Amino acid sequence: MAKQQIKHGANTKEISIEYGIKEADIIDFSSNINPNIPSNLENMLIEALKKANSYPDINYKELRESISNYLDVDSSNIIVGNGASEIIYLLAKGLEKRGAVLNPTFSEYKRALNVANKEVISIYRDKDFKIDMENIKQKIDEFDFLYICNPNNPTSSLDDLKDLIKYFMGKDKILIVDETFMEFCQDNEKTLLPFVKTHKNLIIIKAITKFFGLPGIRVGYGISSNIELLNKLWSIKEPWSVNTFGENICKQVLMDKTYIKKSKEFYAGQINYLYNELRKLPNFKAYEPNTNFILMKSKILKASEIKEKLLLKHNILIRDCSNFDGLDEYYFRVAVKKKQDNEKLIKGLRNL
Amino acid sequence: MAKQQIKHGANTKEISIEYGIKEADIIDFSSNINPNIPSNLENMLIEALKKANSYPDINYKELRESISNYLDVDSSNIIVGNGASEIIYLLAKGLEKRGAVLNPTFSEYKRALNVANKEVISIYRDKDFKIDMENIKQKIDEFDFLYICNPNNPTSSLDDLKDLIKYFMGKDKILIVDETFMEFCQDNEKTLLPFVKTHKNLIIIKAITKFFGLPGIRVGYGISSNIELLNKLWSIKEPWSVNTFGENICKQVLMDKTYIKKSKEFYAGQINYLYNELRKLPNFKAYEPNTNFILMKSKILKASEIKEKLLLKHNILIRDCSNFDGLDEYYFRVAVKKKQDNEKLIKGLRNL
Known part of the structure; x- marks a missing residue:
């Protein structure tokens, strides 16, 4: 089959x-899923069922506003997708032209690059699975964008990327940081969210999947202040990829x-x-x-x-x-x- | 924005x-949606909510079996997606290399070809919006695959495509027929479903969206006996694109x-x-x-x-x-x- x-x-x-x-x-x-699940979703489901008779909002205005409130990020800086996966694939498709991944890591970055017919540059973490800046600097001319998972799947290592984002400044390179597992950390010190406004070459990926224990609803999102890049991603995005249940459950759980x-x-x-x-x-x-x-x-x-x-x-x-x-x-x-x-x-x- | x-x-x-x-x-x-909506979905929703704590089945085995029973088509000949849209885009991405559309028609075929950087060949229907075989024959060497919407959106015209499928036989061309609106027809005489088994160059697209009044759940599917092509589509498909609610509602409504x-x-x-x-x-x-x-x-x-x-x-x-x-x-x-x-x-x- x-x-x-x-x-x-x-x-x-x-x-x-x-x-x-x-x-x-x-x-x-x-699977790295929160075994708890937000409660009191049943009534919302019946509401969402009534809405299933229409298409979801193609621009996901209210959903982006909910995420905006949750993270204190401007809603125009948010693009939503069918899980973090859709954002990973959109970036592989939309960005030019050589993508790097920092191994060992989540396999979908490489797969997305392969599906988009992009060159894949492999960089490796050190023996303790921490990021080795020298390895990245050595390969800097070989790639145009870099996926980093932080905290990293499957190593559970967490890196301080502030030096890296400084190093990227002024270089024509895009840094994609998948922070899907950041909410499980004991503090939020390592998130790059505060750098989104000032660093246009930064894109952060997040998802409802893991922390909210709801991989089944398929909602993820990307955050960037690079409007030109976001426009490009919206222009190649498949329509309505988050369904009405994902749209509505997501709005509710982010406020819980x-x-x-x-x-x-x-x-x-x-x-x-x-x-x-x-x-x-x-x-x-x-x-x-x-x-x-x-x-x-x-x-x-x-x-x-x-x-x-x-x-x-x-x-x-x-x-x-x-x-x-x-x-x-x-x-x-x-x-x-x-x-x-x-x-x-x-x-x-x-x-x- | x-x-x-x-x-x-x-x-x-x-x-x-x-x-x-x-x-x-x-x-x-x-929007061309059935204003009726299947009933008694509430209990199923609560079941689906329990399942939202896991990923959907990445291979959608049970969902494909439900579709298989509904249409009497082998489940290995079915690929599911986030609405008919995902199938339209997967085909544009996966097929080589010049795609034709039969205008006026649903705009997503052309957009999918554009997003996939494929050449778009425009063919036109006749003045009554029926299919003009001569127009297709004239352009046959210019394309490798052809999208036809039957019944066609937005013209509501319905064509008998049996001559066309015969004409395609033995030619190295793929015929994609989007039958999303076929269930609204008074009889099913014009569906090409009976030709799937014998015609490997035929792909039929369908959706739950329209006839079941549920565009919000985002479930569509493609049907073909061309296993090589289906393997190619699965290999480039983004994972888990139908969520648990789509998966479970769909199984139920198809039996209604x-x-x-x-x-x-x-x-x-x-x-x-x-x-x-x-x-x-x-x-x-x-x-x-x-x-x-x-x-x-x-x-x-x-x-x-x-x-x-x-x-x-x-x-x-x-x-x-x-x-x-x-x-x-x-x-x-x-x-x-x-x-x-x-x-x-x-x-x-x-x-x-």
């Missing part, structure tokens, strides 16, 4: 068939201050808890996390073997990271989930 | 601001036989009623409709003047068709709506 080419985490349906486990029984550590506060507190506790337990395990190295997932390196078994054993014995699904450019077959990633799930993961890994 | 480049009907939000009319008071004849039957009966009556009334108006020519909208040509006032007058006097919004390639500033399009709305339109046009 014809099918998508890239392996991602989270396809619990296929896993359930392959391993003969009931889908609902799978404890999914492979209780949910935001509760989630921040939840992660403050669970990230540290899970990391401290995982680093005690002798057969693994746990990389220090800055966001809601942890990169692990196994010292004995391969990630594929660990994945299989955890599934068969404990119904636990991890993300084998061997297909990330810059990692090998001993790396895997686990999401930080609710306490009782995290305990099961620790126990499962200990028993291997 | 940065905004979408193409004018479509249906942006009642902007119209309401521009004309100072409450959005809910606008009687929208500009009562809605389908009721809608067919509704249109059988109202299309004829509205057409018979409109053709009595001395200052207009009404083109014979085959689907749920009617193309009109004004003999005195321009479409833009009619649009303005109908809005200001009657809150009625029509689709000015002057920006369709092949039409001029005297053409406009009206949807077939519920009886009481259709009566208001007739009265409004009579009073002009």
